[in-house]
Amino acid sequence: xxxxxxxxxxxxxxxxxxxxxxxxxxxxxxxxxxxxxxxxxxxxxxxxxxxxxxxxxxxxxxxxxxxxxxxxxxxxxxxxxxxxxxxxxxxxxxxxxxxxxxxxxxxxxxxxxxxxxxxxxxxxxxxxxxxxxxxxxxxxxxxxxxxxxxxxxxxxxxxxxxxxxxxxxxxxxxxxxxxxxxxxxxxxxxxxxxxxxxxxxxxxxxxxxxxxxxxxxxxxxxxxxxxxxxxxxxxxxxxxxxxxxxxxxxxxxxxxxxxxxxxxxxxxxxxxxxxxxxxxxxxxxxxxxxxxxxxxxxxxxxxxxxxxxxxxxxxxxxxxxxxxxxxxxxxxxxxxxxxxxxxxxxxxxxxxxxxxxxxxxxxxxxxxxxxxxxxxxxxxxxx
Amino acid sequence: xxxxxxxxxxxxxxxxxxxxxxxxxxxxxxxxxxxxxxxxxxxxxxxxxxxxxxxxxxxxxxxxxxxxxxxxxxxxxxxxxxxxxxxxxxxxxxxxxxxxxxxxxxxxxxxxxxxxxxxxxxxxxxxxxxxxxxxxxxxxxxxxxxxxxxxxxxxxxxxxxxxxxxxxxxxxxxxxxxxxxxxxxxxxxxxxxxxxxxxxxxxxxxxxxxxxxxxxxxxxxxxxxxxxxxxxxxxxxxxxxxxxxxxxxxxxxxxxxxxxxxxxxxxxxxxxxxxx
Numbered sequence: 001x002x003x004x005x006x007x008x009x010x011x012x013x014x015x016x017x018x019x020x021x022x023x024x025x026x027x028x029x030x031x032x033x034x035x036x037x038x039x040x041x042x043x044x045x046x047x048x049x050x051x052x053x054x055x056x057x058x059x060x061x062x063x064x065x066x067x068x069x070x071x072x073x074x075x076x077x078x079x080x081x082x083x084x085x086x087x088x089x090x091x092x093x094x095x096x097x098x099x100x101x102x103x104x105x106x107x108x109x110x111x112x113x114x115x116x117x118x119x120x121x122x123x124x125x126x127x128x129x130x131x132x133x134x135x136x137x138x139x140x141x142x143x144x145x146x147x148x149x150x151x152x153x154x155x156x157x158x159x160x161x162x163x164x165x166x167x168x169x170x171x172x173x174x175x176x177x178x179x180x181x182x183x184x185x186x187x188x189x190x191x192x193x194x195x196x197x198x199x200x201x202x203x204x205x206x207x208x209x210x211x212x213x214x215x216x217x218x219x220x221x222x223x224x225x226x227x228x229x230x231x232x233x234x235x236x237x238x239x240x241x242x243x244x245x246x247x248x249x250x251x252x253x254x255x256x257x258x259x260x261x262x263x264x265x266x267x268x269x270x271x272x273x274x275x276x277x278x279x280x281x282x283x284x285x286x287x288x289x290x291x292x293x294x295x296x297x298x299x300x301x302x303x304x305x306x307x308x309x310x311x312x313x314x315x316x317x318x319x320x321x322x323x324x325x326x327x328x329x330x331x332x333x334x335x336x337x338x339x340x341x342x343x344x345x346x347x348x349x350x351x352x353x354x355x356x357x358x359x360x361x362x363x364x365x366x367x368x369x370x371x372x373x374x375x376x377x378x379x380x381x382x383x
Numbered sequence: 384x385x386x387x388x389x390x391x392x393x394x395x396x397x398x399x400x401x402x403x404x405x406x407x408x409x410x411x412x413x414x415x416x417x418x419x420x421x422x423x424x425x426x427x428x429x430x431x432x433x434x435x436x437x438x439x440x441x442x443x444x445x446x447x448x449x450x451x452x453x454x455x456x457x458x459x460x461x462x463x464x465x466x467x468x469x470x471x472x473x474x475x476x477x478x479x480x481x482x483x484x485x486x487x488x489x490x491x492x493x494x495x496x497x498x499x500x501x502x503x504x505x506x507x508x509x510x511x512x513x514x515x516x517x518x519x520x521x522x523x524x525x526x527x528x529x530x531x532x533x534x535x536x537x538x539x540x541x542x543x544x545x546x547x548x549x550x551x552x553x554x555x556x557x558x559x560x561x562x563x564x565x566x567x568x569x570x571x572x573x574x575x576x577x578x579x580x581x582x583x584x585x586x587x588x589x590x591x592x593x594x595x596x597x598x599x600x601x602x603x604x605x606x607x608x609x610x611x612x613x614x615x616x617x618x619x620x621x622x623x624x625x626x627x628x629x630x631x632x633x634x635x636x637x638x639x640x641x642x643x644x645x646x647x648x649x650x651x652x653x654x655x656x657x658x659x
Contacts, residue, residue, distance in 0.1 A: 024467075025463070025466070025467050027463060046645075046648050046649045046651075046652040046653070047652050047653065049649055049653070051466050051467060051645060053462070053463075053466055055459065055462070055492070056488050056489065056492040057488060059456060059459065060456070060459035060462070060488070060489055060492070061459075063452065063453070063456040063459030063460045063462075063463065063489075064459050064460065064462050064463035064466070065463060066460060066463060067432075067450075067459070067460040067461060067462060067463025067464040067465075067467070068463035068464065068466065068467035069463075070450065070460075070463070070464060071463070071464045071467035071468040071471065072467070072468065073467045073468075075463070075467075089453055089456075090453055090456065093452065093453050219468075220430050220448035220450075220464060220468070220471065221427065221428055221430070221448065221468055221470070221471045222427070223427045225426060225427060225446060225447055225448050225449075226448070226449075227442070227443055227449045227450075227451065228449070228450045228451065229443070229450075229451035230451065230452065230453060231451070238397060238443060239443070239451075
């Protein structure tokens with residue numbers, strides 16, 4: 001097969017992936033280190049007949065992206081830490097009203113305005129629980145530039161398939177690094193479009209779900225007049241105060257994602273057999289973890305790798321099964337301990353959990369991970 | 384006429400509405416429907432967007448593409464709809480708190496962009512849905528549940544604000560003057576660009592009771608007294624001016640509209656138009 005490779009930046013790959021997935025609308029507000037995503041969207045969208053708008057703030061950007069999606073376009077917004085916090089209210093609206101859109105967060109060091117250009121993975125829990133209420137969330141996290149392209153496509157596809165907002169949780173390292181990507185191969189990735197209702201307008205119930213428990217919201221302006229609200233609503237879309245209805249709706253929002261067998265995304269290396277230690281990591285941190293694990297294996301140590309790609313919903317079953325094969329699990333992440341809590345929840349007390357983290361804007365380098373591997377293995381040998 | 388309008392434009396199965404007896408919002412809603420009816424707009428190509436509050440429940444009763452959004456954000460949602468599909472008519476129905484407090488930033492920027500959206504502000508000078516707290520348009524010294532000793536915030540003039548920010552059509556009337564109000568909305572809907580009509584409404588339940596304004600009828604009569612033309616207003620003393628509000632058309636001009644400007648960019652980039 002003929003190949004065409006390109007040197008690309010992570011943020012650039014995100015825009016290329018979005019355009020490939022069918023993005024035709026971007027609303028954003030500039031913030032480092034996500035800015036290139038807005039800049040490149042502004043540059044390229046008009047070529048496809050798409051629209052870019054720089055809104056007055058992050059709240060408005062999220063709102064405009066939802067509005068454009070309601071009008072039928074595939075939409076995206078991009079931001080970093082503080083901007084992501086501002087998007088939360090309308091992100092919850094999109095979850096409740098079941099409006100597809102992609103939200104990119106190129107994480108930087110926090111809290112507050114923190115260290116604007118320094119990397120961190122401190123928004124893992126914010127991505128899951130940042131909004132008020134109990135809705136589920138899809139959060140994907142790439143480890144490379146090439147994967148940023150493919151996961152952006154996947155984010156759009158899942159948004160359309162499940163009628164829900166999807167978060168692409170990048171980090172500054174992945175956003176700003178440059179790597180070779182195989183454009184030819186990536187451009188083979190399929191596109192998924194939201195389901196359409198084919199019947200008459202009189203028979204249309206916007207929020208009547210199909211077997212996949214997702215509704216078919218028809219774009220405004222196509223003859224299907226209905227009501228959208230962030231209030232609990234019945235299948236007509238109109239609000240109701242019934243708690244029975246609220247219970248059923250909330251349950252369905254959760255269940256529609258529980259049905260998704262394409263949502264658990266992860267990668268395992270050297271986990272076919274039992275290991276002394278499994279390193280679990282994600283995003284750019286995985287690259288340091290991988291290098292350290294390989295060095296340890298070369299020295300004859302029994303170390304496996306588990307990379308989480310869909311942070312939420314967590315690949316629970318896979319993590320649990322993998323952890324059973326490991327005497328100990330080491331979670332490495334660029335924060336003070338966030339996903340490690342999820343891993344502890346999943347494996348319960350069945351495996352020993354260790355943690356290596358740093359939320360202060362510094363990369364965790366392979367040597368640090370390697371030292372930690374030795375420390376855990378020595379502990380094991382002595383116990 | 385009104386019952387015909389109800390059959391034609393209201394979702395009768397969603398009635399009765401939640402508004403209190405004596406609330407002016409029904410009159411304001413009817414004024415908007417009359418304007419749409421005169422223009423003969425296709426309901427399928429018309430979107431009505433609102434935020435949160437008493438006024439913002441209006442779209443739910445109306446048989447269009449309707450969107451009830453988050454508090455203050457209606458104009459930002461509406462901007463997304465309008466820019467994505469400029470052939471759609473987009474109307475925002477909002478309240479004084481919704482549009483000038485939490486949504487103030489979106490209001491000035493929608494006006495600045497001059498995007499073709501018509502905003503009708505149902506201004507009852509209070510936060511009705513949460514029980515009568517003071518709003519950015521509550522007159523100085525008036526009371527609210529959060530201003531028990533009298534409001535010491537200076538009130539916003541929403542029309543001045545929209546005009547200064549770049550709106551191309553701005554007008555104000557009251558629910559005591561439904562014909563004038565409806566005519567203003569009609570002109571606003573026809574305006575290519577950002578238009579705003581402020582409909583001074585009344586809230587006898589909270590604002591009226593808290594400020595001893597009497598019955599709903601008394602409040603309507605007060606609106607009649609309160610509304611004056613610019614020339615009459617200018618002749619009043621500052622003390623008298625505080626009691627009155629200017630009604631009429633404040634702005635009617637032409638300026639480049641946002642979605643049209645963006646289409647020119649697309650045409651330029653796609654090589655259909657020469658660079659200027």
